[in-house]
Amino acid sequence: MQQGFLTPGAETDHTLVVVFLRGGADGLNMVVPVEDDEYYRQRGRIGIGQGDTARLDDLFGFNPALASLLPAYHDGDLVVIHQAGSEDRTRSHFEAQDFMEHGGHVMGGWLARYLRTAYRQAGPLSAIALAKTQPEVLRGAPASVVMESFDTFDFGASAPGFFDALSSLYGAERNDLGEAGRDMLNAMRKLETLREADYRPEHDVRYPTDDFAHGLRQTAQLIRAEVGVRAVSLDLNGWDSHFAEGPLITPLMRRLADGLDAFQRDLGPEMAHVTVVVMSEFGRRVYENASLGTDHGRGGVMFVLGGGVRGGRVIHDWPGLSPEHLEGPGDLPVVFNYRNVLASILRRHGGVDDLKPVFPGPALSPVDLYGEDGTREASLEGGGRAA
Amino acid sequence: MKPSRRSFLLWAGGFSALALSGCPPVNLAGVLPPSRPGEALGAPPTGEKIDPVSHALNRLTFGPTPGAHARVSRMGVEAFLEEQLSPETIDDTWCQYQVRRLETLHLPAGELFEYKADFLQKELSQGKLIRAVYSRRQLQEVMADFWGDHFNIDMSKGDCPWLKVADDRDIIRRHALGSFPAMLRASALSPAMLWYLDGRSNRKNNAEAVPNENYARELLELHTLGVDGGYSQRDVMEVARCLTGWYVRSEEMMNKGRVEFRAEWHDDGPKQVLGHAIPAGQGRKDLDRVLDIVALHPMTARHLAMKLCRYFISDTPPEQAIGTVTGAFLNHGGAIRPTLRALFHTDAFRQSAGQRFKRPFRYLASALRATAAETRGEGGLPDYLQRMGHAPYQYPTPDGYPVEETPWLGTLLWRWHFAVALARNTVPGVHVDWAALHAGLGGETGLMTHFLGRQPNGDERTAIAASGLVPAALLASPAFQRY
Structure with missing residues (x-):
């Protein structure tokens, strides 16, 4: 489908899954700097004990609630980027989310611009938001389908004659409109055969039952159905942990990790053609507050899973958390701009060499996610250290 | 209204109880829209190709209403052009009455700050839909659509949610057919x-x-x-x-x-x-000095001529038509009416019947006009526009929604969805009297020629007749996506 409209170089079958952790996820309690004493000094009550974490390298350990991501990490399919975030310093959820979804001080979403740049003509199902409303990241997309579940697309059964009529009407059109109509009908025929209840994940994987895992399960089903899905947007909400952080975000971390674990085991080798990127609008303040929580901060974590990343490492340039290394009221500074993480992915899989149309604004310096020569050096020059 | 799961379910369930829990059909309280099914409508078009009357209705309006073809045939295409170029001579009381209910559209800019941004956006979009569907000053509406994109403003920035209401009224609409x-x-x-x-x-x-x-x-x-x-x-x-x-x-x-x-x-x-x-x-x-330099600059004339020709003729208008329109713009000091008059008299315009692809807003408006639907421009309609990526006043960048066909080809799914829903009367807040429309147009053949602006060819007739849902098949057909 749509091959005639691909920009040369774009992979015809890659799917980018963008997971947004809304509310400002606490990177420091997710990927814990267990060898940094300052962390324990400033988080005397809510810090994650060194012995409780699962070690990732000589500095960091996973929060135990993220344990199900360990196999992916150790198999080299998952890379963690610490001190990640944007240059937005408002510490406002609304501003920072918009900024991150827009890809800078521009209007419309970066994912929408990416689709317009990489795929000259969008297929009917090229962009899917598993949500109630269209997320900002897809604003301005040539076409996007916003849905909570595709089970509600009960096409043929309700009006079989109608679709036969469309097949013959669009079949007779020898032009772009006819082709678009035929593509749409093909996609719908494929969707029609998809019933969530009928889906059998591979390798006996059992997805959890929460909404996030449900979204990932549908994503996997759509990818397997080969209906031309190029971008999926998924949210996992509720990370705004000002109060009683542990009980609040522990279940969210489990949901995130268990869902992604099921997704990547289900897709198996297919993950070479799928990239999942996890991001949040900002991280949290280093020191804990009086309510056993943390306030809005700056640097957080990003995860990139699949698509051939050189995983099993935490990309960071750790300054230590003592106050002189912090920014503003006591926040971890951002070293890895989220655009430089995304740029690395888009360049690898989108066939987009010139990313200016996707990310207008400051020049990009892609973070080396793939262990490629050149870009790795570039990221080192940019101050990053690949641990 | 945010897109909701409900509008998906309507597809599956036909006319379900969920539809009834949405907005009820509008009670028009004895006030009739400009054209109603069941009235003496006159004959729909009969030609094998789109005739000049249907062509003029397609391009100068948001689509023919029942009876419009007979009316314009009687008065002649030339007279219709002149009528539409002089909107102040057209009685539009009925539509104005409908729009008057949207109080924010009539308030001075300063008072708009009393309202919530979402509400202003809703009323402004509602007003645009109501006018596109019901106004008799159709060319005025079509040009408001054109200039709205030319001077695009996204309502989500800064104070724009409040200020755009006045911009739409005092700049775009006031000058749409002016200078x-x-x-x-x-x-x-x-x-x-x-x-x-x-x-x-x-x-x-x-x-x-x-x-x-x-x-x-x-x-x-x-x-x-x-x-x-x-x-x-x-x-x-x-x-x-x-x-x-x-x-x-x-x-x-x-x-x-x-x-x-x-x-x-x-x-x-x-x-x-x-x-x-x-x-x-x-x-x-x-x-003033800067505007004097650029407003009537020959390159401005050419740029506007190009855009007008794209909007009214085709994605790739011929050089000759662009030249004619450029000349008219310059000869008349940038007056919009004579510029359009020149455009409508080019050979390229005459020869371009059925070659433009409807953008989603026009698709909805033309379907509502063709069916003489009752609507207040709310209920399920904003959802459809959102899903098709064409919600009014929400285009993020200053170049305005694209006019060309390609960017919109991915929207067929929701057009077909809408076609079925309208045929089944399950679009919340919209009602079509299909029986009256059927009768008023003289049965299935009349229905087909009315929607297509011409007789269906043999294959079209067979496919549509066999669909089991003739109105939906017509509204979803390739021919109805064009104008």
Whole structure:
């Protein structure tokens, strides 16, 4: 489908899954700097004990609630980027989310611009938001389908004659409109055969039952159905942990990790053609507050899973958390701009060499996610250290 | 109304109980829309190809209503063109009565700040739909659509949610068939535009201050000369300098949204724009000087002619038509009516019947007009526009929604969805009297020629008749996606 409209170089079958952790996820309690004493000094009550974490390298350990991501990490399919975030310093959820979804001080979403740049003509199902409303990241997309579940697309059964009529009407059109109509009908025929209840994940994987895992399960089903899905947007909400952080975000971390674990085991080798990127609008303040929580901060974590990343490492340039290394009221500074993480992915899989149309604004310096020569050096020059 | 799961379910369930829990059909309380099914409609078109009457109705309006073909056939295409070019002579009381219910559309800019942004957006979009469907001043509406994209403003930026309401009324609609130079000046000083393209923060308030070029660039690139219009980066910077000091009040409760010129923020040195010297010390008059230079510039004429020809003729209009329209614009000092009159008389226009692809807004409006639907432009309609990526006043970048076919080809799914829902009367807040329409048009054959603007060919007739859902198949057909 749509091959005639691909920009040369774009992979015809890659799917980018963008997971947004809304509310400002606490990177420091997710990927814990267990060898940094300052962390324990400033988080005397809510810090994650060194012995409780699962070690990732000589500095960091996973929060135990993220344990199900360990196999992916150790198999080299998952890379963690610490001190990640944007240059937005408002510490406002609304501003920072918009900024991150827009890809800078521009209007419309970066994912929408990416689709317009990489795929000259969008297929009917090229962009899917598993949500109630269209997320900002897809604003301005040539076409996007916003849905909570595709089970509600009960096409043929309700009006079989109608679709036969469309097949013959669009079949007779020898032009772009006819082709678009035929593509749409093909996609719908494929969707029609998809019933969530009928889906059998591979390798006996059992997805959890929460909404996030449900979204990932549908994503996997759509990818397997080969209906031309190029971008999926998924949210996992509720990370705004000002109060009683542990009980609040522990279940969210489990949901995130268990869902992604099921997704990547289900897709198996297919993950070479799928990239999942996890991001949040900002991280949290280093020191804990009086309510056993943390306030809005700056640097957080990003995860990139699949698509051939050189995983099993935490990309960071750790300054230590003592106050002189912090920014503003006591926040971890951002070293890895989220655009430089995304740029690395888009360049690898989108066939987009010139990313200016996707990310207008400051020049990009892609973070080396793939262990490629050149870009790795570039990221080192940019101050990053690949641990 | 946010897109909801319900509108998906309607597809599956036919006319389900869920539909009934949505907005009820509108009670029009004895006031009839301009054309109603069941009245004596006259014959629908009968030709094998789209005839000049149907063509004029397609392009000068948001689509033929039942009976329109007979009416325009009686009066003649020429008279219809002239009628539409003089909207002030057309009685539009019924539509105005419908729009009057949307109170925010009539308030002075200052009072709009009392309302929530979402509500203003809803009423403004509702007003656009109601007018597109019911106004008799159709060319006026079509041109408001054209200029709304040309001077695009996204309602999500800064104070734009409040200020765009006034911009749409006082700039876009007021000047839609008036004079381009007057509209350009009004737009340059529109509070919404000053917000949207950062004119309000373009100031020289100290020696180091660098002008904000945003509006200056779009003024030249999009509003006037066009990207190949022969201006340089230096011209952009000089225009930005000329426009320093124009400001919109935003913080104060009093006079919020008022535009004023702050001389102390104006760069009053000498400037040079497109080869014209602008002497120092002219203050606010710099703005008029810049607009004088660009409003009737030959490249502006060509750029606008190109855009008008794309909008009214085809994605790739022939050079001859562009030349004719450019000439008319210049010969009439940028007056929009004679410019359009010239366009409508080009061979290219006459020969382009059925070649344009409907954008989603036009698709919905034309379906509602063709079916003489009852609607207040709310309920399920904003959902459909959102899903098809064509919600009014929400295009993020200043170039406005695209006019070409390609970017919209991915929207067929929701068009078909809408076709079925309209045929089954399950679009919340919309009602079609299908039985009356069927009877008024003389049965299935009349229904087909009415929707297609011509007789269906053999294959079309067979496929549509066998669909089991003739109105939906017509509305979803390739032919109905074009105009």
